[in-house]
Structure formats: C-alpha cells, structure tokens
Amino acid sequence: xxxxxxxxxxxxxxxxxxxxxxxxxxxxxxxxxxxxxxxxxxxxxxxxxxxxxxxxxxxxxxxxxxxxxxxxxxxxxxxxxxxxxxxxxxxxxxxxxxxxxxxxxxxxxxxxxxxxxxxxxxxxxxxxxxxxxxxxxxxxxxxxxxxxxxxxxxxxxxxxxxxxxxxxxxxxxxxxxxxxxxxxxxxxxxxxxxxxxxxxxxxxxxxxxxxxxxxxxxxxxxxxxxxxxxxxxxxxxxxxxxxxxxxxxxxxxxxxxxxxxxxxxxxxxxxxxxxxxxxxxxxxxxxxxxxxxxxxxxxxxxxxxxxxxxxxxxxxxxxxxxxxxxxxxxxxxxxxxxxxxxxxxxxxxxxxxxxxxxxxxxxxxxxxxxxxxxxxxxxxxxxxxxxxxxxxxxxxxxxxxxxxxxxxxxxxxxxxxx
Amino acid sequence: xxxxxxxxxxxxxxxxxxxxxxxxxxxxxxxxxxxxxxxxxxxxxxxxxxxxxxxxxxxxxxxxxxxxxxxxxxxxxxxxxxxxxxxxxxxxxxxxxxxxxxxxxxxxxxxxxxxxxxxxxxxxxxxxxxxxxxxxxxxxxxxxxxxxxxxxxxxxxxxxxxxxxxxxxxxxxxxxxxxxxxxxxxxxxxxxxxxxxxxxxxxxxxxxxxxxxxxxxxxxxxxxxxxxxxxxxxxxxxxxxxxxxxxxxxxxxxxxxxxxxxxxxxxxxxxxxxxxxxxxxxxxxxxxxxxxxxxxxxxxxxxxxxxxxxxxxxxxxxxxxxxxxxxxxxxxxxxxxxxxxxxxxxxxxxxxxxxxxxxxxxxxxxxxxxxxxxxxxxxxxxxxxxxxxxxxxxxxxxxxxxxxxxxxxxxxxxxxxx
Numbered sequence: 001x002x003x004x005x006x007x008x009x010x011x012x013x014x015x016x017x018x019x020x021x022x023x024x025x026x027x028x029x030x031x032x033x034x035x036x037x038x039x040x041x042x043x044x045x046x047x048x049x050x051x052x053x054x055x056x057x058x059x060x061x062x063x064x065x066x067x068x069x070x071x072x073x074x075x076x077x078x079x080x081x082x083x084x085x086x087x088x089x090x091x092x093x094x095x096x097x098x099x100x101x102x103x104x105x106x107x108x109x110x111x112x113x114x115x116x117x118x119x120x121x122x123x124x125x126x127x128x129x130x131x132x133x134x135x136x137x138x139x140x141x142x143x144x145x146x147x148x149x150x151x152x153x154x155x156x157x158x159x160x161x162x163x164x165x166x167x168x169x170x171x172x173x174x175x176x177x178x179x180x181x182x183x184x185x186x187x188x189x190x191x192x193x194x195x196x197x198x199x200x201x202x203x204x205x206x207x208x209x210x211x212x213x214x215x216x217x218x219x220x221x222x223x224x225x226x227x228x229x230x231x232x233x234x235x236x237x238x239x240x241x242x243x244x245x246x247x248x249x250x251x252x253x254x255x256x257x258x259x260x261x262x263x264x265x266x267x268x269x270x271x272x273x274x275x276x277x278x279x280x281x282x283x284x285x286x287x288x289x290x291x292x293x294x295x296x297x298x299x300x301x302x303x304x305x306x307x308x309x310x311x312x313x314x315x316x317x318x319x320x321x322x323x324x325x326x327x328x329x330x331x332x333x334x335x336x337x338x339x340x341x342x343x344x345x346x347x348x349x350x351x352x353x354x355x356x357x358x359x360x361x362x363x364x365x366x367x368x369x370x371x372x373x374x375x376x377x378x379x380x381x382x383x384x385x386x387x388x389x390x391x392x393x394x395x396x397x398x399x400x401x402x403x404x405x406x407x408x409x410x411x412x413x414x415x416x417x418x
Numbered sequence: 419x420x421x422x423x424x425x426x427x428x429x430x431x432x433x434x435x436x437x438x439x440x441x442x443x444x445x446x447x448x449x450x451x452x453x454x455x456x457x458x459x460x461x462x463x464x465x466x467x468x469x470x471x472x473x474x475x476x477x478x479x480x481x482x483x484x485x486x487x488x489x490x491x492x493x494x495x496x497x498x499x500x501x502x503x504x505x506x507x508x509x510x511x512x513x514x515x516x517x518x519x520x521x522x523x524x525x526x527x528x529x530x531x532x533x534x535x536x537x538x539x540x541x542x543x544x545x546x547x548x549x550x551x552x553x554x555x556x557x558x559x560x561x562x563x564x565x566x567x568x569x570x571x572x573x574x575x576x577x578x579x580x581x582x583x584x585x586x587x588x589x590x591x592x593x594x595x596x597x598x599x600x601x602x603x604x605x606x607x608x609x610x611x612x613x614x615x616x617x618x619x620x621x622x623x624x625x626x627x628x629x630x631x632x633x634x635x636x637x638x639x640x641x642x643x644x645x646x647x648x649x650x651x652x653x654x655x656x657x658x659x660x661x662x663x664x665x666x667x668x669x670x671x672x673x674x675x676x677x678x679x680x681x682x683x684x685x686x687x688x689x690x691x692x693x694x695x696x697x698x699x700x701x702x703x704x705x706x707x708x709x710x711x712x713x714x715x716x717x718x719x720x721x722x723x724x725x726x727x728x729x730x731x732x733x734x735x736x737x738x739x740x741x742x743x744x745x746x747x748x749x750x751x752x753x754x755x756x757x758x759x760x761x762x763x764x765x766x767x768x769x770x771x772x773x774x775x776x777x778x779x780x781x782x783x784x785x786x787x788x789x790x791x792x793x794x795x796x797x798x799x800x801x802x803x804x805x806x807x808x809x810x811x812x813x814x815x816x817x818x819x820x821x822x823x824x825x826x827x828x829x830x831x832x833x834x835x836x
Contacts, residue, residue: 013454015445027433036431283709284702287723291701302729305705305721
C-alpha cells in the first residue's frame with residue numbers, strides 16, 4: 001500500500017506555517033507499515049490542487065489531503081473535491097449539531113460561515129471533528145482511499161486518531177509483511193563521532209538498515225528491519241539494538257518518542273527522588289521541560305528563574321562575594337545556585353544553569369555560548385562547563401538538554417564526561 | 419522566477435523529523451518575490467532523487483535541495499548531483515580547512531568520514547558551511563540555478579543568509595514587479611469571529627488579498643498586494659492595514675515575525691517597567707518566553723515556578739487559609755501569587771498562572787483546561803479566568819499566550835475582555 005500526502009496552503013509555501021501535518025501523518029502511516037512514497041505542498045489554487053489530486057491518485061493507493069477546509073473565503077479544498085469526484089454538496093445535520101455543540105461549550109454564537117461547513121461532498125463519509133468546526137471526508141472509489149482533513153494540526157490529529165488510523169488498520173490488517181523500526185535517541189555526541197564509535201556497520205546491521213538523524217540536541221539512530229514474519233524481525237531488531245548499545249550505550253537516553261525530560265522524570269519517580277531547579281541563562285526553559293511531563297508534580301517541587309543578581313542572592317542564598325569575585329557565569333556560582341535551590345526547597349537534587357546565551361553579554365574571557373551547569377545532591381556538588389554556539393534560542397535549548405542529561409547520568413551513575 | 423524546493427530524507431516521510439527547511443526557504447524566497455510553486459519530500463533513494471531533480475528542473479528556474487549531505491553511509495545526495503549533472507568529484511582544500519577549523523574549535527579530532535566531505539562535484543561552486551562540516555553547492559546551468567544544502571536546519575539557514583539570499587537578490591534585482599505582504603498577528607479571537615468582525619472584505623481589500631492563518635494561539639492575517647510600482651503597492655497596503663485595525667485593532671498585537679513576548683518586552687522597556695512572574699501550571703514556560711527575547715534582563719527580574727503548595731506559601735507568601743479554602747486553582751490564589759512575586763521582587767508588575775493542564779488533576783467543579791491568570795501592578799490586582807481544552811502542552815502554551823496578552827492589554831490600557 002502506497003501513500004501520498006498533499007498539504008494545501010499558500011502559508012506553507014510562503015513559509016509562514018511549518019508543515020507539521022505531513023510528518024505527523026507520515027509517522028502514523030509508517031506505524032501501520034504503509035509506505036509514504038512522497039509528500040507535496042500545493043498553493044491555494046483550484047486548478048493546481050485538482051492537477052495534484054490527479055497525479056497522486058494515479059500513483060498511490062491512499063491519498064491524504066490537509067488544509068483549505070476552514071470557514072473563510074480562501075478555503076477552496078471542499079469545492080476542488082466536489083469537482084474532482086464530479087459530485088455535489090449535501091447538508092449534514094450531524095455536522096451542524098457538532099458545530100453548535102462546540103460553540104456552546106465556548107459560550108459563543110454559531111456564525112453563518114460556520115453553518116455552511118455542514119454542507120459536505122455527497123460522495124464522502126464525514127469524519128467528525130471533535131476540536132473544530134470543519135468536518136473531514138473519507139472517500140472510497142476504485143479500490144483507492146481519498147482522505148481530506150483540516151489543516152489545523154490538532155484538529156487533523158484528532159481525526160487521525162479517532163477515525164483514520166483505526167479504519168486504515170482494519171483495512172490493511174497483516175497484509176503488509178513484517179517491518180519494524182526502532183529509534184535510539186542519543187545526546188552529547190556529534191554525528192561523526194557516533195558513526196566512528198559504532199565501527200563496522202555491516203557487522204552490526206547485516207540486512208538491517210541504520211539512519212543517522214542529527215538535530216541540535218543529539219543524534220537519533222533509526223534501525224529498520226524487514227522480513228517475512230514478526231518473530232524473525234523482532235529478534236533481529238533486539239540483536240542490532242544490543243550491538244549498538246554495547247558501543248555507545250551511555251549516550252542513549254531513550255527510544256522512539258521518549259523525550260529526555262520524560263526519561264529523567266521516570267528515573268526520578270522510580271527512585272523516589274525530588275528535584276528543584278535554579279535557572280539563570282535558560283530562563284525557565286528547564287522547569288518548563290520538566291513540567292511538560294504529566295505527573296511531574298510528584299518529583300518537581302519548584303523552579304527559580306534568577307535573572308538578576310539580587311534574585312540569586314535573595315532566593316538562592318548565593319554568596320555576594322563569590323558573585324563579585326567569579327561573576328554570575330562561573331563554576332562557583334553554578335554550584336551555589338544548585339545547592340541553594342536544593343537546600344531552600346528541601347529536594348534531593350538541585351540543578352542550575354548560568355551562562356551567556358547571546359547575542360549580547362560576552363566579555364573578553366567569557367564568550368557567547370559559555371555555560372556552567374550545576375548539580376548537587378546529598379553526595380556531590382559539582383558543575384560542568386560547556387561551550388555552545390552563537391544562537392540564543394539554540395543555546396537555551398542545548399543547555400536544557402545538557403542539564404537534563406547531567407541529571408540522567410548522575411542518577412544512573414554513568415560517567416558525566418563526553 | 420519560479421522556485422521548487424526538494425527535501426530529501428526518509429526521516430521526513432516517516433515523520434521523525436518535521437520539514438522546517440522548506441518553510442524557512444519558502445519564506446526567504448517570498449521576501450525576494452520569488453514564487454515558490456511547489457515543494458516535495460523524497461526518500462533516500464538514488465533513482466527517485468534523480469527523477470525528482472528532472473521533474474523540478476523542467477518546471478522551475480531555481481531549484482533548492484536540502485538533505486543527504488552528511489558524513490554517513492545514508493547520505494547519497496552528493497552522488498545523485500554528480501550523476502544528474504554528469505560531472506565528477508574534485509577535492510576542495512578550502513572545505514577541508516573549514517572542517518579542520520570547526521573541529522579544532524570544539525576540541526575534537528577530524529574523522530576520515532568528515533575529510534571525505536571535502537570532495538565536491540566539479541560543476542559546483544562551494545557554499546561555505548560555518549556551522550557544520552557538509553559544504554553546500556551552487557550550480558548554474560542553462561540559465562537555471564541548482565542549489566544544494568545540508569538538511570540540518572541551522573547549517574542550511576547559515577548558508578541561506580550568508581550566500582544564497584544575497585546571490586539571488588543580486589540576480590533578480592527589480593525584475594519581479596512590486597509585491598508586498600504584511601502579516602497582522604492577532605490573539606484572543608477565533609477565526610470565524612474575526613472573519614465576521616471584519617465584515618465586508620471586498621470593501622476592505624479591493625484588489626488586495628487576505629488570508630486567515632489560524633493556529634492554537636491566534637489567527638494571523640496575511641495581506642498581499644501586487645502592482646506595477648512600489649509606491650502604489652505601499653499605499654494600498656497601508657490603507658488595508660488601517661481598515662483592518664479599525665475593525666479588530668485590539669486583537670492585533672504585532673506584525674510579521676513579531677512574537678507576543680517581544681512586543682510585550684518592547685512595551686515594558688519603553689515604559690521603563692519591570693516584571694516578575696509566578697507560575698504554577700505553565701511550569702516555567704512564561705518566564706522562558708519572556709527570556710527568549712535578547713535584552714530581556716532589562717525588564718525581567720525573576721520567575722518562580724511553584725508547583726508545590728509549600729513553595730507557593732514560602733516564596734510567594736500565599737496565605738495558607740486561602741489556599742485551603744479556595745484551592746490552588748482559584749482567582750484568589752492567582753491574585754496572591756501575582757502580588758507575592760511583585761512585592762518580594764520589587765518589580766512594577768507581577769503576573770501569575772494557576773490551572774489544571776491535564777490530562778490528570780480535574781475535580782468535579784474544576785475541569786482540565788481551567789486556568790486563572792493573575793495580574794498586579796501598583797494600580798490594580800486582578801485575575802482572569804479562562805477555559806482551554808484537554809491537551810497539556812497546548813494548554814500550557816495557550817496560557818502563556820493569554821498571560822502575555824493580559825500584560826499587553828493592561829500596559830496599553832486596552833479592555834481585557836474578549
């Protein structure tokens with residue numbers, strides 16, 4: 001089964017919106033072993049949209065279209081679908097009820113343009129939208145499937161999960177042969193170092209495939225194994241994973257969708273440890289990552305964002321003389337911040353960040369990108385020096401990642417050196 | 419001039435990486451009035467890559483390719499370029515020097531696989547990579563331009579800004595006619611309400627075009643004006659902007675790339691106001707947004723992330739009886755948190771957030787999505803109640819956006835009602 005994903009919208013081509021929909025859909029289809037052959041982005045232009053429908057219809061079995069279903073004048077996908085399938089619009093009472101219920105929940109009146117969204121292509125089965133007003137369409141014709149969903153990501157995601165995926169799963173069943181993918185998430189090692197550390201890939205992989213997916217926070221290793229039956233594929237996957245872990249295990253913090261913060265959270269929860277954070281340069285981002293994990297209230301007590309030196313002294317009890325002698329961006333202050341937040345909050349672990357994120361703030365001996373990350377628990381109080389690059393937001397994110405990895409390594413008793 | 423953007427990489431089709439490159443490039447080209455006709459994503463498959471090169475080469479003047487230039491075995495773009503142009507590889511001393519310098523800066527040894535990246539297609543002019551090891555290629559042939567860049571976003575962005583954009587600008591000059599786009603960023607009003615509020619679009623727009631770009635935090639309005647000369651186009655754009663502002667001005671917080679946090683930061687700085695934040699449900703994200711703005715140290719003093727009730731009492735001086743009587747998620751506690759952080763830090767403004775982000779934590783009378791946002795300055799101390807949806811991360815981000823907008827409206831003296 002071959003899939004083609006079409007995203008519609010000038011805003012995607014003009015770069016004002018990032019096309020997260022195609023990758024979201026691609027991931028879900030891959031999980032079903034449906035091969036995504038190609039994705040494209042097309043303008044809000046009726047003839048170009050219909051032309052692309054034709055191209056995709058000819059070379060794929062499943063066609064997924066997002067965008068252009070909204071209530072305003074620039075939403076033309078519905079009419080393109082009507083013309084492509086040579087069908088007409090029909091009024092759906094269910095869709096109108098859904099729209100009315102949605103507005104009622106938000107204490108707002110239904111508008112005329114929203115009411116018009118209840119008119120849907122006659123050939124289509126309606127996909128209910130739990131999170132917005134635009135219904136989706138499921139169309140089957142000539143043994144092919146044509147799916148249309150809104151471009152608003154969480155509305156599309158809702159439809160994928162509640163309707164499209166279960167339906168496709170039902171239809172494909174076990175017909176696709178056995179394919180398994182596993183992603184190992186690493187941090188703290190550059191792509192080429194990881195590549196060399198793994199050594200002879202043929203020995204590790206055999207028939208399996210390995211892809212290196214670098215991003216600013218680390219490199220993801222994607223292993224793909226294909227075979228006739230699930231048992232063989234699973235065994236091969238375990239074998240490859242073990243060989244990779246034997247070579248680069250301490251850089252691997254998790255699998256697939258695991259975020260570093262969820263891994264750290266799990267480690268803390270399992271060990272019944274609590275944590276508090278004192279942030280200067282990361283400005284709240286470290287606390288934000290930790291609290292993105294549902295249930296983080298069990299181990300996360302508090303965070304303090306101390307931009308001013310006064311706040312560092314008042315809330316974190318950093319010694320003023322140390323601040324003056326070494327400066328706010330120093331190993332000593334990082335350690336005092338970590339210990340300060342730990343002792344004032346009474347948590348098991350205190351973590352801190354202090355650094356120069358740029359573009360301003362550098363001095364002759366302290367460049368943009370210089371960061372100290374403090375870690376204190378009942379046994380150690382230490383700080384790690386890291387030097388990142390010149391981009392402020394990237395530096396904040398990399399510092400958060402390094403701080404979380406420092407916690408992971410300390411809790412697991414792994415070396416904190418590179 | 420017509421452009422076609424090709425992104426290469428299984429990870430994009432499998433959904434493991436979101437294709438931010440295409441939108442970044444699309445935006446830059448649009449700024450140059452170069453029309454992006456289409457973008458596509460292709461697998462790491464040599465024949466499919468070369469086929470797509472052919473299709474794009476036939477229908478476009480500028481072809482931009484990203485991905486597959488890395489140092490590992492799954493990077494095959496370089497060889498596809500060599501075959502497509504029927505050229506060969508040649509060694510570049512400059513590229514090797516650049517790679518060596520980069521590794522030296524990071525205190526690491528150059529690996530063999532990185533050295534091989536200094537072999538480049540003979541037909542290409544090298545685009546220097548300041549942020550990574552893979553060089554880019556600029557190829558001109560038959561009055562067309564073929565550009566190849568790495569898939570790592572910040573490496574590609576570096577090349578776009580230092581080389582590709584200036585070069586394209588030089589080549590296109592004023593030949594493209596006058597086109598101007600303006601995006602007005604709104605928050606706090608749903609798409610259909612905004613649409614109705616604007617009323618008769620023909621009266622507002624005339625020959626101009628308007629697109630509604632909804633996202634979970636607000637709706638962006640993109641105005642496009644085309645014409646023969648820049649003067650006419652500019653005047654028309656100002657006229658449309660004024661008409662839109664007359665109808666929905668208080669929901670518009672900024673233009674184009676303006677983020678709400680940078681707008682709020684500018685307002686605070688201009689008025690010489692300082693701010694501190696007390697976060698419960700947003701977990702550091704509000705402070706993180708404020709400190710994403712370079713120079714935020716001038717007005718942002720501190721943030722406190724108080725997940726535990728103990729922290730709310732200790733650091734923010736929230737009254738324990740009030741906590742018990744009304745619960746942590748209440749108007750009263752939101753106000754006390756805002757006032758507490760304001761008075762302990764001595765800033766002009768204190769802002770707070772407390773709510774139930776989900777998926778857990780709801781009670782019979784307090785659903786997931788319920789949020790109180792506190793605001794106190796020397797004149798008022800108030801809290802606003804908002805009800806969002808069921809998604810934890812979306813709720814955090816929406817709360818941050820609503821809190822920032824509350825500050826914006828208070829500082830500007832605009833009504834805080836919807």
